[in-house]
Amino acid sequence: LSQITATTQWAEGEWSDFRGFPGSVVFHDGRLWWGWRDKIYGSVSDAFDNFDINTEGDAAPIVRSVATGGFERIFWLMSNQRLVAGTGAQEISIRSSAFDEPLTATQFTARAASDRGSADIQAAKVDSRAVFVQRSGKRVFEMVMDAGSQDFATRDLTRLCPEVCGDGVRCIAVQRQPDTRIWFVLDDGTCAVLTYEPDGEGVGWTPVTT
Secondary structure, three states: OOOOOOOOOOOOOOOEOOOEOOOEEEEEOOEEEEEEOOEEEEOEOOEOOOOOOOOOOOOOOEEEEOOOOOOOOEEEEEEEOEEEEEEOOOEEEEEOOOOOOOOOOOOOEEEEEEOOOEOOOOOEEEOOEEEEEEOOOOOEEEEEEEOOOOEEEEEEOOOOOOOOOOOOEEEEEEEOOOOOEEEEEEOOOOEEEEEEEHHHOEEEEEEEOO
8 A cells, every 4th residue: 555544445455365266277378377266367468476456458468257167266377388277076178269369368268178176286297198087086187289179188097007096196207208108196195197199199198106
């Protein structure tokens, strides 16, 4: 406040120790994006620490709800051709209203690409694909752009080996050399390693005891 006298010109911040703080963050389309509850917050274009609501035009900050039906809070965000948000009920594809145009406050469309639902674990980006843990914490899915629908489609990567992550996934890490492997740290202290070369149809699981 600029003075010590009473004023009616004030507003409570969106985030605080009382309200809580965002749990997911990503850079996308020249903006810094935060995800919290059912909203995402995009900074002023090319000004990552600026969320000034008085900024006008296409560069203005973006504050939008991405709820498209049954909803729990946003658990992860990913820049993957489009901005993707993983929630407890859905995986949401966020895009401009015009094809391949950048997101703005007026050009913004959120659509559910999947109803699998995500666990509270950051998804892994592998080239143009997203790999995430389903809300049970025991199944792993990939999201890949489908040419027919022009949106993301999901595929169960644990469908042939459903028990491999049965102890529950705690976190994910990606290794790119000598080949692509995705490490899933499990709650019992072991790891499940997914050799992941989908273009060459090389997808297979290996349990690792640490």
